Amino acid sequence: MLLTIDFDSEEPIYMQIRNGVVAGIAMGSLRDGDPLPSVRTLGSEIGVNLHTVNKAYKLLQSEGFIEIRRNRGTFIHAGNAAKNTAQFLETTGESLRNMVSEAVTREVDRAVIHKMIDNLYNELGGNT
Amino acid sequence: MLLTIDFDSEEPIYMQIRNGVVAGIAMGSLRDGDPLPSVRTLGSEIGVNLHTVNKAYKLLQSEGFIEIRRNRGTFIHAGNAAKNTAQFLETTGESLRNMVSEAVTREVDRAVIHKMIDNLYNELGGNT
């Protein structure tokens, strides 16, 4: 299965879909040119409305991760993703600021965070 | 001013308040025993309803960052924060997973992320 949805999560379903596709690209299980299921197919597979899938696809398209060809299908096209890095770094910085400030108050050493990131890089980006 | 609210941000106001207090604790501008403004005072200062401030305070209390004394006031009490580290590390791990997977697809080297974290630790936790 391409994706698994946690219906009890606070994370919106369309964001879970979006993040799942991004993770697939990172891990190499989704490569340039690979087709994604149609909005109806994926929707029925994971028990979700086609509009919810469409919302995720539209977002992925706007972020440069996929290409949507009307009446044809949807395909991985991560070549565009390497570009819009500026906004990613900006939002990441804000997110990390909250994370680190909380880590400091909870007396979590920076080495712990560094280790978590290295582990994730090894797991997700180990093939690059 | 203790806090500045961005009313155009996607981040809910009560979370901005919460994160601001946590950052204050991390930076040392808020220390154990320090009083926080009353829900009405802070609300009028930043132009927000008292219930929104109360929601942030309740959250901070549940996370162990502050102590609310009915009819008395609200005070920093970060001693409890060092405990509930388990849940923090869990949610942080999920957040970092999404972040790293996107970083990999955007070909952002891990050194960039490490550097951002070190800078934030130096800025926020430099006094510890």
Added chain:
DNA sequence: TATTGTGTTATAGATAATATATAACAGATA
């Protein structure tokens, strides 16, 4: 003792985001 200032509870309402349901459309493909 009366007033003021706490957090708290209750009720109500507005707005936006999320998700579903149903139907129909236009165009590529088989």
Added chain:
DNA sequence: TATCTGTTATATATTATCTATAACACAATA
């Protein structure tokens, strides 16, 4: 011609967020 795409439109339900107003109980204070 029939099927499969993404797309558009409309409607509805639910939840989260935020505001508004009022009142309450209790501690501190004048």
